[in-house]
Amino acid sequence: MEESPSAEPVLPPAPGAEQYPALDFADSAIALPGGQFIDLLGTPAAANRWLTERGLAPAGAGLQEMCTAQLRSLREQVRSLFASRVAGLPALPAALSAVNDALTRVPTAALLHWDEKNGPFRAAPHPITEIVDHALATLAANAADLLTGPDAERLTTCGSAPCNRYLLRHGRRHWCSTRCGDRARAARAYARRTRPQPM
Template identity: 60%
Template sequence: MEKPAVANHPHAALPPAPGADRHHCLDFADTAATLPAGQSYDMLAAPDSAMRWLATHDLTTPDVQLYEVCAQRMRTLRGHVRALFAARVEGVAPPEESLRAVNQALTAVPSAPLLAWDGAQGLRRVQAHPTDQAVNHALATIAADAADLLTGPDADLLAACGSAPCDRFLLRTHGRRHWCSTRCGDRARAARAYARRNDTSE
């Protein structure tokens, strides 16, 4: 499903796409991207960069240590989330395996705060997430956000960046714009202008 992780080049990463501030799952899907001139980046390519992404989005705590198997699980779920987004954008049925993967992530951990007793505070509700299940909780949160995006009012705004070869997703913010960044928009406009010049010169 997911391509093998490529080298992580944070300096090459594009700014968050429109809508990423409302949906962590959108930023999660865009943690890997194809850039012009055969370049690409993958923020989940290694455990340390995957951990930084989780911490930046408040999906884990600094005391959690990530291993390659955890980073691989993140990359796998990302592939399934991207497949669901692509199906929604193209208006086709989503892959069954991607639906299963997101549902498995959703149900891997308790979704409701549990009832706990504390001698100092008495009965209280707590969101149980022991360190060894931190990644499960992070993936469940991302999966829930993806499910909310795909079934909520923002689903109609979901789009793929229209500036090849960029393959990021975004939410259209105004009009028909469907570029994930200013850089992609400038490149698309330049390509159109070049094509028009060629048409008139023939």
């Protein structure tokens, strides 16, 4: 498994990724032509960078491999749910359980605290040790919103093999990027040129 050598994105975000961070999350494992694979959550440093760029963790959070493995595991479950939705098949119970578990990791109510100088105040718990739980809950909630909302009908996979990214279809477009669209059109043109001609 290769990891992106720099912070430069390999492909632009897929259509819908700006609106749904869970779509961007599912697309953080990228299959490229030639058997190449890039995992934007492949190492703790890469995962920390990915979360920081999306406002889900501070720059110096110091994620460990255990945290990164939790992110990759949830990503695979979200991808499973997206695949089930796109194919019109029932979701795997393990995928539903993983997303629901992530949803319940973070308290939704702001807790009561007491400051000696200013007195009582309410704030959601969010210490450094809960950064990953908060990120997992945020991404799981966003995936659930996408799967249950009006945009679920537009969820599809990129139509250019071997790309494995998800996107929200816009009109007839079925590709996650111009590069994938060009590759799909070139493959179709090549197939037409090499097709045996009738005599």
